[in-house]
Amino acid sequence: MARGAHLATMLQTGLRIQSDLGSxxxxxxxxxxxxxxxxxxxxxxxxxxxxxxEAAALSHRS
Known part of the structure; x- marks a missing residue:
């Protein structure tokens, strides 16, 4: 779950995970x-x- 610009960016370009081992x-x-x-x-x-x-409360399915 995400909102606004963060959601739009993840849907468009994905989510980059970076670590010492690479990205x-x-x-x-x-x-x-x-x-x-x-x-x-x-x-x-x-x-x-x-x-x-607020985020934890929104994370429950209804």
Missing amino acids: VVVSPVSASAAADIGPVDVVIFAVKLCDSE
């Missing part, structure tokens, strides 16, 4: 609502601290 670009399933995403194997939960509670 890779992946195309994750991305949407602005949990209900729009089917079953997944991995969830990356990365938000600013002030948004943690």
Whole structure:
């Protein structure tokens, strides 16, 4: 799940993961609502601290 420009960028160009071992670009399933995403194997939960509670509440499927 993502919002706004972050969602648009991930849908358009993917998500770059960088490490000391190198970098890779992946195309994750991305949407602005949990209900729009089917079953997944991995969830990356990365938000600013002030948004943690709201983001966690939005991550539950309805």
